[in-house]
């Protein structure tokens with residue numbers, strides 16, 4: 334199996350309703366069935382997501398996600414073969430919010446706590462997501 338890691342970010346579509354609990358259930362169900370794992374960070378505006386798994390599976394899920402009208406301005410940052418998963422634990426781990434602790438973590442990697450993924454590198458985003466993932470159970 335080719336193991337692939339895909340990273341993208343997007344913005345919530347403010348005109349459509351979004352139920353994160355429901356969304357997470359669907360992510361978990363579909364991803365588990367395809368042996369895909371990852372993490373989704375949502376700060377109320379931006380989504381940052383990492384998908385890890387077989388190349389065909391990650392690709393299929395990403396195409397579905399990219400067609401979802403609940404988010405817009407979807408920017409694919411990277412999709413590449415990797416030796417191992419960074420996020421093997423969750424079929425989709427959700428980290429929500431930008432509280433004080435999360436802001437401090439953000440400042441480890443980025444010059445200001447202005448959350449602007451357009452100004453960040455994929456490596457810094459992965460480091461940030463890895464650090465906030467320690468808060469997930």
Ligand SMILES: Cc1cc2nc3c(=O)[nH]c(=O)nc-3n(C[C@H](O)[C@H](O)[C@H](O)COP(=O)(O)O)c2cc1C
Pocket residue numbers: 356359360361363364373380382394397398399400401403404425
């Ligand atoms: C920000 C965001 C992240 C999503 N992540 C996933 C995901 O990891 N896996 C998944 O199957 N669907 C994900 N979805 C939902 C898909 O866009 C789509 O609604 C879903 O896969 C349809 O599944 P269903 O046909 O089983 O209802 C995501 C949607 C959004 C808006």
